[in-house]
Amino acid sequence: MNLYLRYFDKETLVHDVDDAIDFLASIQEIGMNPDLEADIRDYVASDVYYPKRYKIRPRVYFIIIKTEAPTMLDFKQKKALRSNPANVSNPDQRDFVPTVVSKLAEQRSGWYEGSLDFKRVVMIPGTCKHEYRDTHFVAACKANSGLDCYNRIVEYLKERVDNRSQFPSSKGKNFKFTYLGLWK
Structure with a gap:
């Protein structure tokens, strides 16, 4: 050493x-x-x-x-x-450690459960002013990858919430997804 x-x-x-x-x-x-x-x-x-x-x-x-x-x-x-030690036969080959980006882009068609924490704009009834509220949203959807799941969830929410709402990056800690299995 x-x-x-x-x-x-x-x-x-x-x-x-x-x-x-x-x-x-x-x-x-x-x-x-x-x-x-x-x-x-x-x-x-x-x-x-x-x-x-x-x-x-x-x-x-x-x-x-x-x-x-x-x-x-x-x-x-x-x-x-x-x-x-497991890689002694070929020392130039390093173990591939999956990153968030590689997991998101991995093509795997089927059902996904995605959870998203975002800032939703809501109106306060008493004052008629708007404020940001932390909102947790979970959905199951058919998708081809984790990124496709994220895009489908955000697209769905943009049609239903105030357009000033703020959505996190798909690569951040506020979006998580789980592969549930193949669709039939």
């Missing part, structure tokens, strides 16, 4: 924690002390692979990244990304 360290334009790739501490001690602004040294040793010994950021003063940090890259060039070219 190697360590990449960077503080502004000063950077290095070291092979053990002692070299990392020597590098940081050589930078006077960091102010290496026993507490910082102990924290760095704990981080290196842990199973955590996330980069670690240390605050020097407000808005000034140095970072440490665990890597398996043998050289700085390999690290810069991202040739030593941690591979998934």
Whole structure:
């Protein structure tokens, strides 16, 4: 396990924690002390692979990244990304993690249940003024994808609510959909 360290334009790739501490001690602004040294040793010994950021003063940090890259060039070219043990046969192939956009666009004809939280314009009877109210709407509809479900729900609501109502993005947290199954 190697360590990449960077503080502004000063950077290095070291092979053990002692070299990392020597590098940081050589930078006077960091102010290496026993507490910082102990924290760095704990981080290196842990199973955590996330980069670690240390605050020097407000808005000034140095970072440490665990890597398996043998050289700085390999690290810069991202040739030593941690591979998934299940994917050892082909390390260049990474697992596909579905995103919100890819789930929305996935073509799958059938019944969908979509729920939408939107700002609906309603009139207050006593004052005849209008206000926005948070409204939750759930519908089951025939659609070809999650995005098609969203479009059908919004189209339906636009015909029935005040045109000043505000609808969220299909990619946001205010729209959720579930595939219910094929239609007959």
